[in-house]
Amino acid sequence: MNGIGDSPPRPDGFAKVSGAARYVDDVSLPGMWHGATLRSPHPHARIRSIHWDPAKAPDGAVCVTVADLPGPNGVQLIDDGWPILADGFTLHVAEPVALVAAPTRLAARQALAAITVDYEPLDPVLSLEQAESLSPLYQLGMDTGDVEAALARADAVIEGEYRTGHQEHIYIECNGMIAWYEDDGALTVLGSMQCPYYVHKALTHGLGLPDDKVRVRASTVGGGFGGKEDFPSAIALHAALLARACGRPVKVVYDRHEDIIGTSKRHPAVVRHRTGVTRDGRLLGLDIEILMDGGAYATLSSVVLSRALLHSFGPYRCADVRIRGRVLRTHTTPNSAFRGFGAPQVEFALERQMDRIARTLGLDPLEIRMRNAVEPGDRLPTGQVLDASTSARLCLEEAERRTGFRERWKELEEARARRSEGSDGEPLRGIGLSLYFHGAGFTGNGERKMKSPVTARILEDGRIEVLTAMTDMGQGCVAVFPQIAAAAAGILPEDVTFAEPDTAEVPDSGPTVASRTTMIVGGLIARAVAELRDRVVSGREGASVRDGWIEGPDGSRERFREAALRLRQENGPVEVTLRHEPPEWQTFDESTYSGAAYPTYAWGADVVEVEVDPDTLAVRPIQVTAVCEVGRAIHKTLCAGQIEGGTLQALGWALMEEVKMQDGRYLNDRLATYIIPTIRDSPRIDVHLLEQAWEGGPFGAKGGGELPMDGGAPAAAQAIENATGIAVTAIPATPERLLEWQRSNQTVGDAG
């Protein structure tokens, strides 16, 4: 067997359970100092002056402000409009205004007190409502067919407005970087990140250094979820600026409080729907407006909005669609990448709208979805014709088969209707269902523009070394990549080794984001090692490679590794670099939003069961059944682990996680007050993988890391409605919110 679908222990497993794995804060360099960041206390202010008084600081401490920057004041991402340090104005609370470095962590904090900033507070814009009339950071639109005509001929037009809140990543390892200069002026940065080459680009741009004078190395990454996609670039610049100022290695590691207030979150969103349907529940026209709170700077918001647009119509058939999306600017910390990248917000809204439509027409939640779910050969509103691995209906059917959702939902609806006023204190039971999909890989022409390379070469001991820029933030590419490489070349996992993500060694195979790692980079690895294998066996007519042996048609056998070693010794370095080229049919027109926005999609259906306390309205998820189709699972345990973890993250977002602000300042900037699910808050999560091999991915794999974030929240919201009759239009559905809706009689009875 080739090992695909097996679950070998992850190679970093023992280092992680024994405490030996080295995260950035575990690294200490000789002579290293510590950095700290002076942050704006105001959401919006003019900076009249910044004064540094070294006499008040610990001996030798250094300070860096915008005046000390050697290059442009921009963190290069999509553009460089996000300042490294505030210049003249501060646009959000916790915006970096100045940096200090000192010999110890505490001395660095003390040094912050030696800086005096004279601010002139200005009026801030703090809510989407306030921002809606102002010019947006970014806007996008998409039209297919004639939505007004579709709504005009519909039997019913149903409107709804849905809201989702911030979500903080809470990777258990906070952000951190160490920077140091070598004697020749070359800079090295080591830290926690998803995208070494993003950090590299930001450093060369911001510091005016040539590519070969900047080296970026990823340490063990203690969780990412998108939160280590862009901010590491800024923190790396800060550490490098301090290292430059004090002439020593400098470590900048955020504590939890600083990480919460200072780094990105999921975009809050308002999504408005106007949907035309036939009497029997078929979608005729979707009119969708999306507003997202981008915070103070655009960072990655334009691509988040793009993905939001392309998921807002959901896994449903609809010919006439109009979508308008805007990212609005508020005086809050920039919102940016978070698992799902705009899709969870719009899929929550659409799923809630589907439930509203179903109630209006007297259909159950499964029926409305079955009647509209896409099938292979259907067209999405972008015009993309869906391929054979389009599993929306399969996921629904399997979820129904496993849970008996339809019957249970009806029983609980009837039980609710029978229930008299007042409660007997017994918990209320509810069940909810969602259908969701997620485009795998970069949106649109992203992969085509990037043409990301992967290199494979034969080492001096005959093993194959694969070089990619992907980081393992826990998802497990350290286990999956060797499985793919071994299976693709017919060799043993121990015949192949992987280089550490280090820009001095590895090519720019792109960022570790967008559910692209297994599907895109894994696919490149498979092709690159297969090409190396072909070189090793070239000239041997009819030979094949299996389990690490080259087998000739005459029955001869030779260890692959020995043949590879001989080729290396005879020919010198043997190396293959391949670039990802999307297939020709995969084109996307960014001006009309038509074409194949993604090479393929992953699919899922969730059934969530909850208990609601009738007196406090506290919601407890009891059981989740997640049926997902992500192509073939390379490593079943890790693949299921992505879905389990993503599902719980979705339930946290749906039920309890809430960033509270007042006047632009955080009210709950710590883990005592920003609450994520503990093991006691967590339901049983049963994951069922429907494995449909997708021909475009390595051994049939698609991307799956973000998919589970899309389904948990709408299913939980529907379950709460099923239990209580309270119409859930916004998340998090905290007891306080549910009580408010109950008191204002926002119930499913009048939702239609």
Next chain:
Amino acid sequence: MAEVESDRGGCRMTTSFLLNGQSIEAEGHPMERLLDVVREQLGLTGTKEGCGEGECGACTVLLDGEPVLSCLVPLFQCEGRRVETVEALAGRPDGPLRETLERFVATGGVQCGACTPGIVVTLAALLERNATPSREEAREALAGNLCRCTGYEGILRALLPALGPEDSKA
């Protein structure tokens, strides 16, 4: 933050305790966090800081065999006591937790690993007093350890062989 500067001429004292079976004399301010002493003074970086205020459990160590949050334990409280960190409990491939740890990796109990040392220490204490915990007992014991990656399922699966049949998942 309870972090206290130790070289500022303030109060300093020597605290003697048993760390992973060895006698240690740690110099420092009596209110210095055990977490910092262990990580920075003694170089045992397996113990992680996740929140610095006793909410996440990443810094869990054993104090006289009981799991405690080392970010909340001042150095002076360790005088004459027994401190064990993940390195001693899980650092040896032949240690008593070996089977549990192998299962922990095999069942997907580890993803990013930042919460893992704290969870391993908590499990060591749980299994010491109860070799066959029920699912509910395991959930109770782990209630103070946050994990953001696994949804906790892989962690519970690692304990399944120790769970009674009525607790096993269908």
